[in-house]
Each structure stands twice: as structure tokens, then as C-alpha cells.
Amino acid sequence: MDLSAINPALLLASLLVAATPILLAGIGELVVERAGVLNLGVEGMMITGAICGFMATIVTGSPVFGFVFAAIGGATLAFLFALLTQYALANQVASGLALTLFGLGLSSLLGQDYVGLKPPSTPKLDIPFLSDLPFIGTVLFNHDIIVYLGIALVALVWAALKYSRIGLILRAVGENHDAAHALGYKVVRIRVLAIMFGGACAGLGGAYISLIRVPQWTEGMTAGAGWIALALVVFASWKPWRVLLGAWLFGGVTVLQLNLQAAGVAIPVEFLSMSPYIITIVVLVIMSADKSRAPASLGRIFHASS
Amino acid sequence: MTGTLLKIDGLTKAYPGVVANSDVSFEIKTGEVHALLGENGAGKSTLVKMIYGLVKPDSGTMMMNGAPFAPPEPRAARASGVAMVFQHFSLFDALNVAENIALGMEHPPALRDLAEKIRTVSEDYGLPLDPYRTVGDLSAGERQRVEIIRCLLQDPKLLIMDEPTSVLTPQEVEILFETLRKLTAEGVAILYISHKLEEIRALCDAATILRLGKNVGTCVPAETSARDMAELMVGTELQTPNSAGAELGDVVLDISGLSMPSPSAFGTALRNIHLRLRAGEVLGIGGVAGNGQDELLLALSGEIRTEQNAVKLKGEAIGQLAPNARRSRGLLTAPEERLGHAAAPNMSLTENALLTGNVRKGLSNRGFLKWAKTRSFAEEIIEKFDVRTPGPDNAARSLSGGNLQKFVIGREVLQDPDVLVVNQPTWGVDASAAASIRQAILDLAANGTAVIVISQDLDELMEVADNFAALNEGRLTETRPTQGLTIDEIGLMMGGAHGMEVAHAKA
Numbered sequence: 001m002d003l004s005a006i007n008p009a010l011l012l013a014s015l016l017v018a019a020t021p022i023l024l025a026g027i028g029e030l031v032v033e034r035a036g037v038l039n040l041g042v043e044g045m046m047i048t049g050a051i052c053g054f055m056a057t058i059v060t061g062s063p064v065f066g067f068v069f070a071a072i073g074g075a076t077l078a079f080l081f082a083l084l085t086q087y088a089l090a091n092q093v094a095s096g097l098a099l100t101l102f103g104l105g106l107s108s109l110l111g112q113d114y115v116g117l118k119p120p121s122t123p124k125l126d127i128p129f130l131s132d133l134p135f136i137g138t139v140l141f142n143h144d145i146i147v148y149l150g151i152a153l154v155a156l157v158w159a160a161l162k163y164s165r166i167g168l169i170l171r172a173v174g175e176n177h178d179a180a181h182a183l184g185y186k187v188v189r190i191r192v193l194a195i196m197f198g199g200a201c202a203g204l205g206g207a208y209i210s211l212i213r214v215p216q217w218t219e220g221m222t223a224g225a226g227w228i229a230l231a232l233v234v235f236a237s238w239k240p241w242r243v244l245l246g247a248w249l250f251g252g253v254t255v256l257q258l259n260l261q262a263a264g265v266a267i268p269v270e271f272l273s274m275s276p277y278i279i280t281i282v283v284l285v286i287m288s289a290d291k292s293r294a295p296a297s298l299g300r301i302f303h304a305s306s
Numbered sequence: 307m308t309g310t311l312l313k314i315d316g317l318t319k320a321y322p323g324v325v326a327n328s329d330v331s332f333e334i335k336t337g338e339v340h341a342l343l344g345e346n347g348a349g350k351s352t353l354v355k356m357i358y359g360l361v362k363p364d365s366g367t368m369m370m371n372g373a374p375f376a377p378p379e380p381r382a383a384r385a386s387g388v389a390m391v392f393q394h395f396s397l398f399d400a401l402n403v404a405e406n407i408a409l410g411m412e413h414p415p416a417l418r419d420l421a422e423k424i425r426t427v428s429e430d431y432g433l434p435l436d437p438y439r440t441v442g443d444l445s446a447g448e449r450q451r452v453e454i455i456r457c458l459l460q461d462p463k464l465l466i467m468d469e470p471t472s473v474l475t476p477q478e479v480e481i482l483f484e485t486l487r488k489l490t491a492e493g494v495a496i497l498y499i500s501h502k503l504e505e506i507r508a509l510c511d512a513a514t515i516l517r518l519g520k521n522v523g524t525c526v527p528a529e530t531s532a533r534d535m536a537e538l539m540v541g542t543e544l545q546t547p548n549s550a551g552a553e554l555g556d557v558v559l560d561i562s563g564l565s566m567p568s569p570s571a572f573g574t575a576l577r578n579i580h581l582r583l584r585a586g587e588v589l590g591i592g593g594v595a596g597n598g599q600d601e602l603l604l605a606l607s608g609e610i611r612t613e614q615n616a617v618k619l620k621g622e623a624i625g626q627l628a629p630n631a632r633r634s635r636g637l638l639t640a641p642e643e644r645l646g647h648a649a650a651p652n653m654s655l656t657e658n659a660l661l662t663g664n665v666r667k668g669l670s671n672r673g674f675l676k677w678a679k680t681r682s683f684a685e686e687i688i689e690k691f692d693v694r695t696p697g698p699d700n701a702a703r704s705l706s707g708g709n710l711q712k713f714v715i716g717r718e719v720l721q722d723p724d725v726l727v728v729n730q731p732t733w734g735v736d737a738s739a740a741a742s743i744r745q746a747i748l749d750l751a752a753n754g755t756a757v758i759v760i761s762q763d764l765d766e767l768m769e770v771a772d773n774f775a776a777l778n779e780g781r782l783t784e785t786r787p788t789q790g791l792t793i794d795e796i797g798l799m800m801g802g803a804h805g806m807e808v809a810h811a812k813a
Binding site for chain 2: 165168169171172175176178179180182183184185293295296
């Protein structure tokens with residue numbers, strides 16, 4: 001066992017990378033749930049985004065196009081969910097589970113001709129001076145743009161929910177849709193937009209796995225990241241910064257345990273592999289013991305009766 | 307000020323199966339308080355929803371200040387100066403006062419300026435409010451203030467108030483009336499919906515009475531007796547319940563030092579409640595909603611266990627017993643919420659009869675249900691309590707509020723309880739059904755059952771109860787005989803005006 005082989009700077013840097021997919025999917029789902037909708041289809045939207053982004057990147061040769069198409073793919077699948085739950089008033093839990101199964105199937109159908117291909121690599125941002133700083137440069141300033149996009153999105157969502165009018169309306173819809181309707185707000189329209197935003201974020205998260213993290217296409221490659229993102233939102237008490245914290249914690253323990261495995265620590269591999277899930281959930285459960293609670297209309301079907 | 311503000315002409319609105327409004331016409335003058343009277347289901351709510359733009363009329367026209375007025379949505383109605391205070395508050399518990407008010411405005415200023423404005427306006431009208439408090443923590447009266455301030459900030463010409471006093475203490479009602487009078491003096495017209503006739507006589511300049519969707523009469527409330535108005539509303543003569551006045555027996559229910567945290571985040575904990583109830587006694591428990599009524603019922607029904615000795619039934623400590631064990635010992639309860647708590651909405655009346663009647667009526671045998679016996683029990687309830695339904699196979703949801711309430715109360719009464727606890731027995735029930743429910747409670751007491759009636763309707767409590775106590779922030783006041791109790795004393799028992807002052811007449 002040789003712990004000195006673990007380089008702390010590289011460890012922290014890969015933490016940010018490992019955290020990004022669930023961070024993106026999580027912040028999207030947070031917006032959806034704050035609007036009062038429970039979309040359990042995150043996994044399906046992620047994997048659809050992963051294959052859409054992968055295909056677009058192979059065809060056009062540009063990862064930027066890839067990410068745009070991934071967002072569109074995720075949002076399209078989410079729109080399907082919105083049609084079912086907001087217009088056909090279907091049960092949200094069942095629709096979300098169906099969406100996951102559908103997304104997994106659809107993506108493996110679409111991806112049949114893409115197995116084994118290698119996408120062009122996404123350039124890393126090279127910031128003059130900052131990237132060359134010892135340690136800090138490696139940890140913070142040597143990543144692709146999506147990593148920063150994820151963090152910026154958290155800040156944006158936080159500020160929008162807290163300070164903007166649209167954020168206030170979104171929270172109001174998630175809190176009491178009947179009252180929001182009585183005041184004349186378009187509950188269904190707001191929710192559809194929120195659901196599509198969530199889908200786009202999940203799609204980006206999925207594409208990050210297939211284009212940067214791995215990067216190649218294999219069936220079912222999101223491997224439960226969507227479920228982690230869902231759990232993250234709940235245990236983060238629907239607060240944006242806690243989603244970021246949880247994602248980093250999860251990413252951090254993931255890369256740490258991989259490093260420990262490589263270093264040959266005398267802990268059974270199975271325990272190391274389960275550690276990110278356990279540690280993330282334990283920490284967030286402890287933090288969610290404050291008095292914050294779920295949006296009051298979460299998962300309830302809205303039907304304008306009058 | 308005698309100009310006509312809003313002229314309503316021949317409004318008709320039909321829903322599948324019911325005509326909610328049929329050819330309704332009346333006028334509201336500038337600066338008057340106009341009452342809209344009627345029983346539940348008379349079409350009051352539909353009418354105001356049309357004025358507020360939530361519902362489109364099938365036919366008929368409205369004129370506002372002489373110009374045609376047909377708001378396609380609430381936003382348009384608000385822009386024309388119509389503001390509405392809802393019956394079921396349209397507030398968001400998790401948001402603070404300022405955020406709630408901002409949501410009701412078209413172009414709210416920055417939150418800090420808005421907070422300042424809320425402070426000044428609320429103090430001008432004698433309804434002080436802290437803009438940064440979370441609405442879920444406010445009392446019902448304070449929550450109503452939020453709604454009123456939200457309307458006032460839009461400079462309304464017409465303020466619609468739907469049952470505004472049902473959640474207030476008498477003192478708070480007085481303060482509200484002061485505020486409303488101040489508003490009318492400034493030229494605002496108020497459309498005031500209520501079925502509390504004495505209040506209407508005290509406050510309103512004109513009244514329009516609806517029955518089954520039709521305008522059946524207009525009157526000047528100050529010159530019409532409450533009884534005449536009530537009979538116009540109902541369309542028949544009213545029966546007043548009367549008590550046989552039985553002798554009180556031994557103490558059957560003894561509550562001492564009952565304390566219990568509330569199961570819900572915005573609920574009220576019970577604090578050290580003492581209470582003794584004797585056979586044949588009807589105890590009325592008043593208080594503003596949300597002061598521990600629901601929690602008290604939960605503690606008595608056994609849905610929440612308390613300390614074993616805190617609740618004693620005929621000398622036996624039952625604080626830790628489950629609901630069915632309490633039922634078998636003779637303590638029955640009928641909670642407030644008809645659909646979802648007292649009855650399962652999608653189950654038939656037979657199945658609902660089984661849910662609480664199983665133990666005392668012996669409706670099952672070693673886990674197998676006796677459907678025939680259950681069905682005849684349900685039919686007995688339907689017959690004795692005049693529940694209007696095609697039969698016991700209908701779902702509870704399909705009954706109107708009043709009929710389901712008669713069923714729910716009847717189900718407990720027919721089980722011959724020793725102690726019956728009812729919460730809001732006539733809430734949202736029309737006058738004739740309410741009278742028959744009250745009569746059933748009195749008959750039960752005359753046969754030696756001890757009854758606790760928890761209600762926010764003080765007139766009801768005065769009518770049925772021998773003794774009165776009030777819940778205030780989870781504490782129960784001393785029990786006092788109803789005879790000779792004045793409305794002022796009751797108000798003080800209910801906690802007075804919760805730290806408010808009467809609007810100082812500056813205008």
C-alpha cells in the first residue's frame with residue numbers, strides 16, 4: 001500500500017469532474033421540484049442526453065454542438081413527461097419511472113452504431129497565468145467549460161429563486177398551486193417550463209459522462225447517476241448550495257476510493273465502492289435535520305377546477 | 307356618493323348538471339357595503355368568481371362605471387380595480403408576508419420598499435403586520451390581514467370579501483369592521499359575502515339574497531330582521547333546536563395536565579389542558595381556528611397517544627389506548643375534515659359505516675366482514691339522519707357537504723357513545739341540515755351522553771352547549787356556564803384581539 005502515490009491536487013481536480021454530471025442533473029431536478037413536480041425520470045433523461053450529445057459530436061465533430069443537442073434531447077424527453085403529467089394529469093411517480101425505462105431503451109436503440117467510437121475531445125479552458133499557478137491552477141483552473149457552467153448554474157438558480165420575481169412565482173407554484181392559480185398565475189405553463197429546464201440540465205449531465213468523463217458510448221453508462229441526483233435534491237433540502245456540496249462530497253469520495261483501491265488499501269473493494277453512496281447520504285441526512293421541508297405541492301396533480 | 311360602480315345584468319353560469327347562477331342582476335354603488343347572502347351552493351362563489359375573472363359567464367353582462375366589464379382573467383379584473391379576499395386564504399405558508407403580497411401585485415417594487423409600504427399601510431388601517439414573518443406562523447386573523455393589505459396596496463375600487471369573519475374573534479371582527487368603514491368612507495365599494503346575519507345587519511348598506519342560483523330578493527339589512535333574511539335564504543321556515551335539559555350525571559371524561567406537541571409543522575401544541583365532563587353535559591369549546599382544536603381531537607380520538615393518566619374515561623386511564631380500544635369503551639369522535647379524515651372519499655357509505663362502526667356494532671367476525679349487517683347499519687344512518695343519497699353503495703365523495711356531515715355525525719350517534727367529541731359539526735353545512743345536526747347532539751345529551759362540541763361558530767355553541775371553554779394557543783380556559791355569558795367575555799376567553807388596536811379614526 002502506497003498512499004504517497006495519491007496526488008492531492010489531481011484528486012481535487014478530478015473531484016470537480018466526477019461531481020459535474022450529478023451536479024447538473026441535481027440542480028435541474030431541484031428547479032423541477034421547487035415548482036412542485038416530482039420527475040423520477042432523471043436517469044432516463046441523462047442517458048438520452050448522453051447518446052444525443054455523443055451522436056451530435058460524432059456527426060458534427062464539435063463537442064459544443066454535442067452539448068447543445070444533449071440539452072435539447074433531455075428537454076424533449078422531459079416535455080413528454082410534461083405532456084403526460086400536466087395535460088393528461090397522469091401520476092407523476094409512474095410517469096417518471098416509465099420515462100427512465102423509456103430513456104434507457106431509446107438510448108440503446110439510438111446508440112447501436114456508435115459503440116466503440118471515440119468522440120473528439122473537449123478542449124480544456126486554458127486561462128493565462130491562473131492555470132499555471134501551482135496546486136490551485138491544477139485544482140481550479142484546468143477544466144473544461146462545463147465544470148464551470150455547472151457551478152455557475154447553481155449560483156444562478158440560487159439567486160433566481162431567492163431574489164427574482166420569476167423565482168418567487170416558481171416557489172409559489174410549488175408551494176400552493178391552487179392559490180397561485182387563484183392569483184392568476186399559469187401553473188401548468190410554469191411547470192412545463194421548469195420540467196423542460198430540468199430535462200435540459202439532466203441531458204447536459206449525461207453528455208458530460210459520454211463526452212468527457214468516460215469518453216465513449218456504452219449502453220446504460222449513466223449507471224444510476226440520475227438516481228443519485230434525485231436523492232441529492234431531497235437530502236439537500238431543496239437548497240442549491242447544498243446540492244453543490246453533496247455533489248462534491250459524492251464526487252470526492254468516489255475519486256478517493258478509486259485512488260485507495262489503486263493504492264491497494266486493505267479494505268475490501270466492495271466497501272470502498274459503496275462508500276460514496278453511504279457517506280453522501282449520511283452527511284446530507286444529518287444536514288437535512290433542520291426545519292426545512294419539501295415544497296408543499298410536490299407531486300400533487302394540479303387540476304384547475306374552475 | 308350614490309353613483310353605480312358595478313352593474314350586473316342577467317348573469318348566468320351553468321356547470322354540467324347544475325345551474326350555478328341563473329339570470330342574476332343587481333347593482334353595487336360607490337362607497338357602499340353590499341352583502342351577498344345565501345346558503346352553501348346558492349351560487350355566491352360562482353358569482354364573485356365571474357366578477358374576479360376566474361370564471362366566464364355563459365350569458366349576461368357587467369358594467370363597471372358605465373363601461374362594459376368582462377375580465378378574461380384575474381389580472382384584468384385587478385387592473386380595473388377589483389380586489390378579492392378569499393375564503394380559504396390564498397396564501398403561501400412557506401413564504402414571508404412581503405413575498406406573499408408581492409405575488410398578488412402586477413408590478414411590485416423591490417422587496418425592501420414593499421416591506422416599508424406594508425408597514426405604513428398596515429398601520430394606517432390599524433392592522434399591524436411584520437413583513438418579514440413567515441406566513442405559516444401567523445394566526446388566522448393575521449393571515450387575513452395579509453390578504454387585506456395585499457388588496458389595499460392595489461388601490462381597489464371594489465373589494466370582494468368572502469366569509470371574512472369566520473376565523474376571527476369578536477374583537478378582531480370589530481377591528482375589521484372599523485377598517486372596512488374607513489375604506490368605504492374613502493369611496494371603496496365592498497361586496498361582502500357571509501351568512502352571519504347579525505354582522506350583515508351591523509355593517510351592510512344593502513343586501514342581495516341568492517337561493518339556488520337565483521336572486522330572490524334585495525333588502526336593506528338594517529331594516530330587516532335576521533329571521534326574515536334567513537327565511538329568504540332558505541325558502542322555508544326555520545326550526546330552532548331545543549334542549550330537553552337533562553340532569554347532569556357523574557364525571558365520565560377527566561382530562562388533567564394534557565400536553566402534546568402538534569404533529570404538523572405549523573400546528574399548535576396542547577399545553578396543560580384540564581377538563582371534566584359529566585354525563586348528559588354538552589361542553590362547547592370555542593376558539594379561533596388553529597389554536598389546538600385539531601390537536602385536541604387527535605388526542606381524544608387516540609390518533610395520537612398521550613400520557614396514560616392525562617385522559618381518563620369513567621375512571622380508567624386511556625391516554626395510551628388506540629382509537630378502536632377507545633371506541634369499545636364508549637369514546638367516539640367525529641373530526642372536522644369530512645373528506646379524508648372522517649370519511650374515505652372513494653369508498654361507499656357502507657364501507658365508511660364499517661370503518662368506525664366495526665367495534666361497537668360487531669360488524670365483523672374473526673376478521674371476516676359482515677356485509678349485510680354493515681349495509682343495514684348504513685341504511686339506518688341514512689334513514690334516521692335524512693341523508694340525501696340514492697343508497698349506501700354511493701361513494702362518500704358524491705354526497706354534498708351537508709349530507710355527508712349528517713352521515714358522519716349519524717354514524718357516531720347511532721353507536722350509542724358515552725362520550726362524543728365532534729369538531730366543527732356544521733362547518734359548510736346549510737341552515738336546515740345544521741339545525742338537524744344540532745338537534746341530534748341535544749337529543750344525545752338528553753339520553754345521558756356527554757358531548758364535546760368544538761366549533762368556531764359561537765352562535766352554535768351558545769345554542770347547544772351547557773358550558774363553554776375556549777382554546778387559545780393550545781391552552782384551554784376555565785369552563786363557564788353558557789347562560790349569562792356575554793360576547794365580550796367570550797372574546798376575551800378566546801384571546802382578545804391578539805395584540806391589535808382598533809383603527810384610530812384619523813379620517
